Amino acid sequence: MKTFIRLTAIVRPYFWWMALAALIGFATTGSGIGLLMTSAYIIAKAALQPPMAALQLGIVGVRFFGLARGVLRYAERLVSHNTTFRILAKLRLWFYDALEPLAPARLLHFRSGDLLQRIVDDIQSLENLYTRVLAPPVTAILVALLMWVLAGTYSLQAALLILCFHLLAGIGVPLLTMLLGRGLSVGIMNRKTDQQLLALDLIQGIGELQVYGRLAGHLEEMRSVESAKLQLQRKNAIVEGLQESLTGLLMNGAVLTILWALIPIVSTGAMNGISLAVITLAVMASFEPFIPLPAAVKHLEADRHAGKRLFEILDAKPETSSPAAPVPFPANRAIKIEKLSFTYPGSLTKALDSICFSVPAGQHIAIVGPSGAGKSTITSLFMRFWNSSEGGISIGDVDISLLDPEELRRNISLVSQRTYLFAETIRENLLLAKPDATDEELRKALSQAGLINFASKLDEWIGQHGMKLSGGERQRIAIARIVLQNAPMIILDEATANLDGITEKEVTDTLSSISRGKTMITITHRLKAMDQYDNIIVLDKGKIVAQGVHENLMNREGLYHRMWELQHATPAVLTEVPE
Numbered sequence: 001m002k003t004f005i006r007l008t009a010i011v012r013p014y015f016w017w018m019a020l021a022a023l024i025g026f027a028t029t030g031s032g033i034g035l036l037m038t039s040a041y042i043i044a045k046a047a048l049q050p051p052m053a054a055l056q057l058g059i060v061g062v063r064f065f066g067l068a069r070g071v072l073r074y075a076e077r078l079v080s081h082n083t084t085f086r087i088l089a090k091l092r093l094w095f096y097d098a099l100e101p102l103a104p105a106r107l108l109h110f111r112s113g114d115l116l117q118r119i120v121d122d123i124q125s126l127e128n129l130y131t132r133v134l135a136p137p138v139t140a141i142l143v144a145l146l147m148w149v150l151a152g153t154y155s156l157q158a159a160l161l162i163l164c165f166h167l168l169a170g171i172g173v174p175l176l177t178m179l180l181g182r183g184l185s186v187g188i189m190n191r192k193t194d195q196q197l198l199a200l201d202l203i204q205g206i207g208e209l210q211v212y213g214r215l216a217g218h219l220e221e222m223r224s225v226e227s228a229k230l231q232l233q234r235k236n237a238i239v240e241g242l243q244e245s246l247t248g249l250l251m252n253g254a255v256l257t258i259l260w261a262l263i264p265i266v267s268t269g270a271m272n273g274i275s276l277a278v279i280t281l282a283v284m285a286s287f288e289p290f291i292p293l294p295a296a297v298k299h300l301e302a303d304r305h306a307g308k309r310l311f312e313i314l315d316a317k318p319e320t321s322s323p324a325a326p327v328p329f330p331a332n333r334a335i336k337i338e339k340l341s342f343t344y345p346g347s348l349t350k351a352l353d354s355i356c357f358s359v360p361a362g363q364h365i366a367i368v369g370p371s372g373a374g375k376s377t378i379t380s381l382f383m384r385f386w387n388s389s390e391g392g393i394s395i396g397d398v399d400i401s402l403l404d405p406e407e408l409r410r411n412i413s414l415v416s417q418r419t420y421l422f423a424e425t426i427r428e429n430l431l432l433a434k435p436d437a438t439d440e441e442l443r444k445a446l447s448q449a450g451l452i453n454f455a456s457k458l459d460e461w462i463g464q465h466g467m468k469l470s471g472g473e474r475q476r477i478a479i480a481r482i483v484l485q486n487a488p489m490i491i492l493d494e495a496t497a498n499l500d501g502i503t504e505k506e507v508t509d510t511l512s513s514i515s516r517g518k519t520m521i522t523i524t525h526r527l528k529a530m531d532q533y534d535n536i537i538v539l540d541k542g543k544i545v546a547q548g549v550h551e552n553l554m555n556r557e558g559l560y561h562r563m564w565e566l567q568h569a570t571p572a573v574l575t576e577v578p579e
């Protein structure tokens with residue numbers, strides 16, 4: 001119930017639009033009833049062979065209601081669709097606004113297929129909230145009221161009988177179908193989520209599934225989810241068929257009962273036969289707005305489930321937040337890291353343990369260490385994806401938590417091991433870094449990044465995740481982005497780790513030339529061209545175990561020396577010349 005109340009609160013700003021749509025909906029159904037009533041009037045009256053003029057009123061009525069029904073139906077669709085799409089747009093914006101600050105820290109708990117399902121399908125299913133859940137009961141109540149008044153003018157007994165049948169159709173059938181179909185809508189939604197997750201795994205991991213011989217098993221799993229979903233959909237179709245038949249049965253029951261109640265009144269002469277025909281057909285037509293009610297209950301269940309899943313994300317507290325009054329970005333770009341500690345939620349060990357170092361503006365430093373040492377965690381804290389547990393990072397003596405996170409990120413170019421490229425053109429992928437860049441600027445950036453041959457291919461589609469490019473070319477696109485962003489600070493997080501030796505050297509040289517005069521932090525576990533750095537921080541198990549320039553570090557026994565030796569040792573087999 002709480003979820004439903006929260007959902008209705010979202011659509012409250014559209015209350016008057018919804019009320020208008022419901023009113024037009026009622027007028028449309030009313031016109032349908034009027035059409036049947038006036039038709040019944042003409043047929044019943046004509047049977048008595050009156051003069052043509054006596055039928056005139058009925059003929060005008062049929063024309064009026066016939067036309068009105070069509071026009072009103074159109075108006076109702078127009079207003080209700082307009083309202084629905086406004087609600088949908090609001091829901092989407094509201095969801096994206098809430099989602100953005102949660103990334104990436106709080107979204108780690110969700111699988112991407114699951115998130116996709118929430119963003120697309122759950123919001124889409126809330127589209128039904130107004131058209132299929134809130135509007136039908138309103139129309140049904142208004143039509144029922146009209147019928148009770150109409151029948152009540154002839155007989156209270158008839159009005160009460162209609163009330164009973166309307167209650168059965170409006171409450172009894174929906175309750176029965178809710179009981180019979182309990183869990184079906186949610187079950188179908190859950191199976192769809194499973195399907196999305198499996199489909200995403202299939203698309204992204206088809207190589208691994210093939211290599212490890214798991215493709216057949218994965219496809220089998222997809223088939224079994226599909227058949228489970230089909231089974232639920234079949235049950236759902238049976239319940240839907242049942243609900244339609246029951247409403248039809250109640251409508252016929254109401255017609256027979258009303259005839260039974262009113263014929264004696266006609267016999268007494270207190271009511272004429274024409275009115276009997278008119279009321280009978282009106283009762284028949286009054287069941288039309290009751291047909292969608294059982295479905296409304298089902299949609300309500302699905303909407304509650306979708307709402308719950310959306311609120312689960314919306315209620316998550318962002319890991320980091322913007323300060324209410326951010327401090328202006330400091331002109332001094334010196335970076336200082338003081339007693340920085342961090343423990344990932346749920347982890348018992350510190351990923352970073354009281355680390356301290358500084359990077360004077362314009363210097364290039366490297367952070368090295370074995371896998372799991374905590375190198376990338378520094379990047380995450382720097383970009384304010386997470387908040388530090390203790391200590392902090394400051395730029396020009398201003399703690400980064402006091403800065404506007406968006407401005408902070410604008411001032412840092414980050415290149416990671418896996419550059420994400422959108423399934424767009426080269427131009428679109430570059431404009432991410434500078435949306436207003438001219439073609440000339442894009443070409444210059446490509447040329448500086450060593451991709452001069454791409455300068456004439458700005459509109460070329462690069463494939464899903466940039467699959468039409470080589471690993472080196474993808475990293476060079478990331479470098480072209482750095483050139484365009486022109487931020488004063490650069491963080492390279494294993495930016496060349498996936499490249500072969502020759503490409504790595506070329507990319508590193510390009511990076512050195514474009515980062516001249518800028519503050520740069522290079523995170524790497526591969527010790528290459530280390531003498532170019534002003535300082536090297538050696539990290540192990542979250543602690544700084546040594547720091548200094550390459551030469552000094554090599555003159556000492558320790559992790560750095562060992563790593564260097566290990567990585568640069570010439571394999572004995574190559575030095576041994578066979579006799």
Ligand SMILES: Nc1ncnc2c1ncn2[C@@H]1O[C@H](COP(=O)(O)OP(=O)(O)OP(=O)(O)O)[C@@H](O)[C@H]1O
Pocket residue numbers: 108344345347351369370371372373374375376377378525
């Ligand atoms: N999101 C996370 N949740 C929990 N623990 C994490 C998370 N990310 C990293 N860790 C843990 O924190 C520690 C430091 O990880 P980090 O990624 O910073 O290491 P790294 O030095 O960059 O390693 P690599 O060179 O392999 O990328 C590791 O023990 C890792 O398992």
